Amino acid sequence: MEEFDNQSLFNLHRSIIKEHMEFLYKGNITADVVNILLEIVKNKFSEFKMDYSLQKRIYNIAVECLENVSDHGVSGSDIDSIFLIGKVEGVFFIGTGNIINKNVTNSLESSLNKINSLDRVGLKSIYKETMTEQLESNSNDVGLGLIDIALKANNKIDYQINSVNDNQDFFSFQVKINL
Amino acid sequence: MEVFELEGTRYTPKVVFDVKNKVFEISGDSRPEDTHTFYQVLIDWLSKLHSAAVQGDFKFKFAFDYLNSSSSKFIFKLIKCLKDLESSGINFSIDWFYDEPDIDMKELGEEYTELAGMKINMISVEV
16 A cells, blocks of 8 residues: 655645635545535535525535435445535536446436436426325435436536446536536 | 424424414424435324314414425425315415525425415515
8 A cells, every 4th residue: 555645645735726626525425424514515605705595505405415425325335435515716516426336327327317408497397297206205216306406506417427346336426506 | 183393403394283273384404314204204193184173274384494305305295285184174374484585495385386286375584
């Protein structure tokens, strides 16, 4: 294992600044961790002096992003999840990365592609459809949360899937909110 | 079954179902760890009103500061349950409170009106 020296620390700091990251977390994202991370997101609002409705929207998106990871990510995986927020030139961004089992990759991709193909009216319409169709299903479904993120962000969802082994993929997810 | 009450927490809303005074309320933040279990308890409790010896006009106040998407699904289910209670002579007048700049919360209330086929009074609150 390579030693983590002070030069690496310096390089890491430089690259966090270069990528405009305001906060970065790597570790297990459990329900308790979600609560802590949301407090940090809230603290950033006062730092950035955002207006009330924007704060609400960003908070909503952060909750849905984190719940997606804590509810649907593979727990006990030896590869940690990440959560980051950042801000650059009028854009706030929230990113997550986590391990998913390959057997959910296809359905996740097709949900995201469908969401990204729709305009606001289309998204509203599938939000309503999903809510009524899922009335009898008692799971905390991924679909509604993703549609909600797209609606509140008012931007396309950026994602990438990288294979990490025969059974698992790493799912990177990023959403931008115009300030 | 006169009063059902839950204290609000940072993640779960305050709940008051007061049958005696015919005033019901769910308010605060809603992102329970297990949304299904949390709301099913409320829906089951409300469903028992069908067989309770009560009738008349009731008030239901929804005043959420924050509601996650899985809660929004169960709130819809709960509103459908309120509509079903009409057949037992229990009529709810629903008020949906939202902070004036919170357009998303306002729109959600309007969507429930449309989807549940029930009149919901939209009430904006100045922040």
